Amino acid sequence: MDALQAILSRRSIRNYDKKPISDDLVKSLLKAAMSAPSAGNEQPWHFIIIDDRSIVSKIASFHNHAEMLKNASLAILVCGDINLDKHNGMWIQDCSAATENILIAINAQGLGAVWLGIYPRKERVNGLTNLLKLPENIIPFSLISIGYPAEKKPESDRYNESRIHYNEW
Numbered sequence: 001m002d003a004l005q006a007i008l009s010r011r012s013i014r015n016y017d018k019k020p021i022s023d024d025l026v027k028s029l030l031k032a033a034m035s036a037p038s039a040g041n042e043q044p045w046h047f048i049i050i051d052d053r054s055i056v057s058k059i060a061s062f063h064n065h066a067e068m069l070k071n072a073s074l075a076i077l078v079c080g081d082i083n084l085d086k087h088n089g090m091w092i093q094d095c096s097a098a099t100e101n102i103l104i105a106i107n108a109q110g111l112g113a114v115w116l117g118i119y120p121r122k123e124r125v126n127g128l129t130n131l132l133k134l135p136e137n138i139i140p141f142s143l144i145s146i147g148y149p150a151e152k153k154p155e156s157d158r159y160n161e162s163r164i165h166y167n168e169w
């Protein structure tokens with residue numbers, strides 16, 4: 001699949017086949033994440049691979065849109081390290097770019113995933129901070145639920161000319 005097709009056909013996948021994901025595949029996702037652009041190349045991110053069912057199953061107790069995690073093979077938590085954020089708050093955009101890169105790499109390799117918003121919802125940030133024993137400088141940003149897809153979704157054409165402006169509003 002070429003890069004544009006991987007972007008255009010990406011959809012949120014919330015139903016999975018219970019099949020393990022190889023370490024090589026996981027590494028390819030992390031390489032994609034760390035290839036993202038970041039402000040001044042600050043790379044203020046950390047990634048936590050969560051494949052322990054007893055940990056994954058606790059997340060739905062403080063995240064009200066995370067039911068799909070029950071069937072996921074694993075999840076990747078993208079975290080921002082505010083000690084590495086040299087450009088005053090840009091870590092949010094850096095972590096967003098890393099998250100989207102993971103989603104596109106997942107789609108390109110026949111896996112399925114959904115982005116679960118964490119930051120800035122207090123109960124989700126606190127829940128993951130406590131559950132995973134995160135240090136103070138580490139902010140859980142997004143959680144990506146991942147598995148082999150057990151559902152197919154069509155490409156969604158969201159091209160909208162009314163949102164495009166040339167030179168001024």
Ligand SMILES: Cc1cc2nc3c(=O)[nH]c(=O)nc-3n(C[C@H](O)[C@H](O)[C@H](O)COP(=O)(O)O)c2cc1C
Pocket residue numbers: 010011012013014065066114115116117118156
């Ligand atoms: C910042 C952000 C937070 C999201 N949080 C959730 C979530 O908590 N639970 C969920 O099921 N989907 C979540 N999604 C996925 C969106 O619902 C989904 O991307 C949107 O409906 C468009 O559908 P698509 O991804 O299939 O194109 C989130 C997406 C983003 C970008």
